Amino acid sequence: MSEKGEHIVALTGAAKAYGAVRALAGVDIAVAPGECLGLVGHNGAGKSTLMNILAGTISSDSGAMEIHGAAVAGRYSVAAANQNGIRCVFQELSLCPNLTVAENAQIVHPSLKGIGWRKRAEALIVGKLDEIFPGHGVGGDDAVGDLSIGKRQMVEIARAFTVTDRPLHLVILDEPTSSLDAVTAGQLLRHIREAVAGGLSCILISHVLGEILDYADRIVVMKDGKVVAEKPATGFNRSSLVAAMGNVVQEARIEARLKAEKKRGETPVVVSAIPQKQPDGRALVAHKGEIIGLAGLASHGQTATLLEIYRAASKRQVRTQVDGPVALVAGDRQSDGIFHIWSIARNVGIRSLRSMVRYGLIDPSAERRMADEWRDRIKIKTPDMDDNILSLSGGNQQKALFARALGSDAAIVLMDDPMRGVDVGTKLEVYDLIRAEAERGRTFLWYTTEMDELNNCDHTYVFRSGRIVADLSRDELTEEKVLQSSFEETA
Amino acid sequence: MSLINRVVNPKFLRSALPAASFVILLTAIFYLQPRAMSYFGLNLMLQYAVPIALATIAQMFILTVNDLDLSIGPFVGLTASIGATLLADDPALGVLALVACIAAYGALGALVHWRNLPSIVVTLGMSFVWLGIAVLILPTPGGTAPAWIKALMGLKTPWVPFPIIAAAVIAVVVHIVLMRSSYGATLRGAGGNPRAIERAGWSLLKIKIVMYSAAGFFGVLAGLSLIGLTSAADAHIADRYTLYSIAGVILGGGEFVGGRVSPAGAVIGALTLTLTGSFLIFLKISPDWQIGAQGAILIIVLALRALIKRREA
Numbered sequence: 193m194s195e196k197g198e199h200i201v202a203l204t205g206a207a208k209a210y211g212a213v214r215a216l217a218g219v220d221i222a223v224a225p226g227e228c229l230g231l232v233g234h235n236g237a238g239k240s241t242l243m244n245i246l247a248g249t250i251s252s253d254s255g256a257m258e259i260h261g262a263a264v265a266g267r268y269s270v271a272a273a274n275q276n277g278i279r280c281v282f283q284e285l286s287l288c289p290n291l292t293v294a295e296n297a298q299i300v301h302p303s304l305k306g307i308g309w310r311k312r313a314e315a316l317i318v319g320k321l322d323e324i325f326p327g328h329g330v331g332g333d334d335a336v337g338d339l340s341i342g343k344r345q346m347v348e349i350a351r352a353f354t355v356t357d358r359p360l361h362l363v364i365l366d367e368p369t370s371s372l373d374a375v376t377a378g379q380l381l382r383h384i385r386e387a388v389a390g391g392l393s394c395i396l397i398s399h400v401l402g403e404i405l406d407y408a409d410r411i412v413v414m415k416d417g418k419v420v421a422e423k424p425a426t427g428f429n430r431s432s433l434v435a436a437m438g439n440v441v442q443e444a445r446i447e448a449r450l451k452a453e454k455k456r457g458e459t460p461v462v463v464s465a466i467p468q469k470q471p472d473g474r475a476l477v478a479h480k481g482e483i484i485g486l487a488g489l490a491s492h493g494q495t496a497t498l499l500e501i502y503r504a505a506s507k508r509q510v511r512t513q514v515d516g517p518v519a520l521v522a523g524d525r526q527s528d529g530i531f532h533i534w535s536i537a538r539n540v541g542i543r544s545l546r547s548m549v550r551y552g553l554i555d556p557s558a559e560r561r562m563a564d565e566w567r568d569r570i571k572i573k574t575p576d577m578d579d580n581i582l583s584l585s586g587g588n589q590q591k592a593l594f595a596r597a598l599g600s601d602a603a604i605v606l607m608d609d610p611m612r613g614v615d616v617g618t619k620l621e622v623y624d625l626i627r628a629e630a631e632r633g634r635t636f637l638w639y640t641t642e643m644d645e646l647n648n649c650d651h652t653y654v655f656r657s658g659r660i661v662a663d664l665s666r667d668e669l670t671e672e673k674v675l676q677s678s679f680e681e682t683a
Numbered sequence: 684m685s686l687i688n689r690v691v692n693p694k695f696l697r698s699a700l701p702a703a704s705f706v707i708l709l710t711a712i713f714y715l716q717p718r719a720m721s722y723f724g725l726n727l728m729l730q731y732a733v734p735i736a737l738a739t740i741a742q743m744f745i746l747t748v749n750d751l752d753l754s755i756g757p758f759v760g761l762t763a764s765i766g767a768t769l770l771a772d773d774p775a776l777g778v779l780a781l782v783a784c785i786a787a788y789g790a791l792g793a794l795v796h797w798r799n800l801p802s803i804v805v806t807l808g809m810s811f812v813w814l815g816i817a818v819l820i821l822p823t824p825g826g827t828a829p830a831w832i833k834a835l836m837g838l839k840t841p842w843v844p845f846p847i848i849a850a851a852v853i854a855v856v857v858h859i860v861l862m863r864s865s866y867g868a869t870l871r872g873a874g875g876n877p878r879a880i881e882r883a884g885w886s887l888l889k890i891k892i893v894m895y896s897a898a899g900f901f902g903v904l905a906g907l908s909l910i911g912l913t914s915a916a917d918a919h920i921a922d923r924y925t926l927y928s929i930a931g932v933i934l935g936g937g938e939f940v941g942g943r944v945s946p947a948g949a950v951i952g953a954l955t956l957t958l959t960g961s962f963l964i965f966l967k968i969s970p971d972w973q974i975g976a977q978g979a980i981l982i983i984v985l986a987l988r989a990l991i992k993r994r995e996a
Contacts, residue, residue, distance in 0.1 A: 249882055271884040286882050288875030290942040295868035300883045305865040313865075337875075338694075 199261065200225055200362045200393045201246060201278065206255035207417075208241050215241040216252070217417040223362060228384060228394045230408025230425060232401065234437055234489070234675070237414040239397050240283065243364050246395075247280035248273035260361075274300075277361035279352040281368055285344055289337030293317055293347050296336055303357045320350040324383045325376055345371040349380060353387065363387075364395040369403060381407045399489060401433055401679050413437055434679065438643075438671045456482075456651065456665070462604055462635050465504070466511040467497050469658035476653050476660060478604070478635050483626065485649030486639040488678045490609075493658030494639040495523075498606045501637065505604070516635075519543055519602035521593050523609035523639075529593045530581050537563035537577040539592050543600040566595035570625060587618035594622055598629060605629075607638045611645065623648050643671045654678060693994045700991065701935045701948040704984050705955045708962055715965040726844040728961040729954065730912055733836070733849045734759070736953035737905035738924045739931035740857055741898040743949045746932055747861070747874045748894050749940045750795060750802035754810035755902055756925035758784070760918050761817040762906025767826030767916035770907075774829070785899035792895025796888050810925070817918035824917035828910035836911030850950050857946035870894060874942020930981050931956055936988075955980075 202222035208215045216238045223229050233239050244250045245257075248270040257264045259276045273280075279300075287296050297317040298304045304313045314332030321328045325346050336344060345368070352363050365384075369377040381403060384394050388409075398404050404411060404425070411428055413421040413436040421436040428436075459480035466475045476497065478484045486494040498520070503509060505518035522528035531539055541548060541559045548558040563577040570591045574584060581589060590610060597605050611619055626636055627648065638649060646652050652669055654662040654677040662677035712728070713720045719728060738759055745752040762784055770777025791809060795802050838845045861867040873880045873890045881887055905924070910916050933939070934955055935948030959980050963973045 247882070269884070270882055274884050280882070282882070286876065286879035288872035288879055288942065290875035291868055291872050295872070298865050298868050299872050299880060299885070302865075302869075302884075309865045310863075 198224060199258065201260075201276075202258040203242075203245070203252075204256045204258075206242065206245055206252045206257070208238075208245065208250065208252050214417050216245075218255070219414070219417070219419055221412060221419065223393045223395060225361070225393055226388055226391045227410065228388045228396060228408045230404035230411040231395055231397045231414065232399075232404055232411065232433065232437060233414035237437075238417040239414055240366060241417075242414070243280060243366055243395065243397065246273070246278060246362075246364060247282075248278075249280075275358065277359050278364070279360065279362070280364045281349055281352045281366060283366040283370070285348050287336045287344055287348055287351075290335070292333045292335055293330060293339075294332040296347065297351055297354060300351060301354065301356045316354050316356065317347070317350060320354045321346060324350055324353065325379050328376075341371045342373060342376065346376060353383075360392060362393045362395070364397075366397045367399065368396070369398065369400060377403075399679055401430055405430065405433065431676075434672060434675050438675045459633075460515070462515045463501055463637065464513045465497055465501050467493050467655070467658055467660060468500065468511065469493060470511075470660060474660050476637075478637055480603075480635055481630055481633045482650045483630050483636040483638060483648060485646045485652035486637065486655060487646055487652050487674050488655035488661075490641055492655045492678075494655050495608050496658065497655070498608055498637060498639055501604075502606060514604065516603035517601050518604045518606060519597035519600045521597045521605065521607045521610045523607075523612055525586075525589055525593055525610075528608075530589055532582060534581060535578045536572065536574060536581050536584065536592055539581045540566055540577075540595045540599060543596045543602075547601065562599055566599050570595050570598070571621060587614045590614050591618060591622065594625070598625070598634075603633075604635045604637065607636060607640075609639050609641055611640065611642065619645075643674065646674065693991050696991045697988065698936065698945075698948075700984065700988055701945075701951045701955070704934070705951050705958070708955055708958050708980075712958065712962050712965055715962075719961070719965075722842075722844055726846065729844065729846040729850075729957060730836075731909075732846050732954045732957040733853075734905045734909035734912070734921070735924065735927050735931065735957055736850050736853055736950045737901050737908060738921070738928040739935075739949045739953040740853060740946060741901035741905065742928035743857075743932045743937060743944050743946065744861075744894045744898040744901070745802065746929075746937055746939060747871055747942050747944050748891060749874050749877075749942070750806075750891075751929070751939070752806045752898060753803055753925055754806040754813055755898070755928050756922045757810045757813040757817065757918075758788075758899075758902045759906045759909065759921035759924050760916075761813045761820075762903045763910045763916040763920050764817040764821040764826065764906075764918055766832070766907045766910045767828050768820055771827050771829045781903050784903060785896055788899025788902070789892045789896035792891040792893075793888060795895075796891040814918060814922075821916055821918055824915060824920075826910075826916045828914045828916070832907055832911035833914055836908055850954060854947045854950040857950075861944075861946055871942045871944070874940070874944075927953070927956055934981065934984055 199222045204220050206216055206219045219238065219242060221242065231239050241250070245252045248268050251268060257268060288299065294310055294313040294317060297313045298309065301313070318332045321330055328343070328346055330339065330343050330347060336347065339347065349365070349368055353360070368380060372380065384396065384407060388394055396404065396408055405428060408425045411423060411425050411433070412419055413433065415437060457479060461477055462480050463478040464475050466473060476484070486497065488494060500509065500512050501514055502518055502520050504512035504514045531542070537559055541562050544562060545554060548555050548562070566572070567574070567577055572584070572588050572591050572595065574588070581592060584592065593610070630636055638645065640646060646669060650666055652664045653660050654664065654674055656678055662673070664673060718724060738755055741755055742752055762781060765777060765780050769780050791805060794800065795805055840848055861870065869880065869885055870890055870893065873887060877887055880890070906921070909921060913920065931952035932944065932949045935945055935950070935952030937944040937949060956977065959977045960973065963976050968976055
């Protein structure tokens, strides 16, 4: 779009890995002055990592960075980003709830000090709010903690556009409209266009494709830590954008799909759940022996729905009915799953303690039997089930958590994206086990962010903003359809 | 908005609660013992409020950055011991020792941040270190306070007793620095959302060092003002101050996390705690029950605050 040297900022070959996970695998990206760059991609595509590198909050493992055509020498930091007029609006808000709106403006403008700084900070932030969001109703001395989430987001956005002693060149906005209503979102997007016309550059990250298509000059599509497409916005339409984000090549379907399809509804309903935010009566329904997929972008209400079902098993709920004992396989195994200082056997047996009690105490031989049985059935690779759980690899820890759920009396197993960071071999073993257990009449509710895993499911519900927006039978399921519903705009 | 609306507004109630509990307690004391309602009476009841208020402010600085200091009591004991020995005998050496104490506090802040240690554990450990050093300096109760400190603490101010003026000065000074200055806003922000402060380019390490050093400084002031009243020192003189200071901050409307503190509230909280002692004596409650009764008052005030908070939500 423009020659080298004319860029506000240019990254070449930026790479970043967290342990074995490659968040960014060599990305080239450049932003020209007076340009609004749209950045889209599925969860985990590397967008947030990329913007954190630009903002200086994390440093890349490799790659070169140029600002205003000059190579960045030494360590790039938040201070350096500020110095060069690069600001960021992070997805999780960066305001201090205990401070007032004006005080929060001071945090990013250290030059606001001395007598009367409060007045100046107030004039600065409220003036910008007036400019972007006329009729915002936010006062400079309101405590941020007392503001609604939408107003907080407005303050955060306005703050990013304020200028004191250093000129502003680039504002990066990560999902800026996620907490704004249609009116304020429109105000913001119009302001972005005005600012861009005035020579400012923006990077706009959004899951609302309409915003990107209508307001960005150029669109960069990311997938698996790489840039997979880059074109002027006019070169994309909604479906070509969705196609660019997903796997266009249809992957070979797992043989399970070829099996004779079960007729839905031949077995009794065991779970029926209406998500809290569902405006209509649309419910997630699971019949006995089914594997139900919960899809959509991360944290759009899938985990909340699973937890609601979990609660409903022990305490009656209005919107959710569950028929049978429930077990949960946690996704974040370090914090929600394993007991760090316990042995593998203990970790496996905890859900089934009640059946192992004799004379009011845990029967060690029963615990032993269960541990050994599941070591063989699920192939936990360990010389001794009495070893500490942390002696296992991540995949085997996860197997132990599956053993905990499958070895219990639960008729319904809830899985909260349990395959995060698990190697392919383990995954395939567990898929087989799940299908075998489903054949025997167990019901699985499986939240997953991986498309391939949905192919194991008999029926898939797609979530967006805490609601079920689509349900797809196994025949209807395609990656494109899931993406389409995940990104669809509410009219 | 009408006046009534403003008065029953939960936000107003919450900020008025510390002052209200103080006034109610004072009124109860005056009712039980009308003679307390005098210059002399107030002076007597409130004289120990000054060191407690200073220790409470020290604790408040630590609480502002979401930490907790379990060593402030023994630390005050140590500085009191230094004040009654080194400072009295050799002022230069004494000042040096006190400055070293403050520097040690700053270093603790750096350690807590750098190694990401729980402040409770670090300060609990340090409380024994402070006490040990204090016992080394002053094995048996004794020493003499420097004359100028005694003169300052025994000041006969016209009209209003000295402890009240001192408390007001402490509250105003700390309020200006922490609540009104621009750097004070950043310091409190580090309690509210440390990541946001870091992302804006501030150094959390520096902020922790500043806050811990400020706590050390006010701890030193507490120790010195205490020996100004007692004229001698004892390593164990301020052991109870740890809990007093935490209770004072919380009574004054501060919270354990989130950087929500109030210097004026903390000073009023310290005054309230000091008064409960006199109140219980006037009620003729035996000293054995006094600590329990103080706890009960604390629980009542905190319960009221929780009630107000529920209405706010």
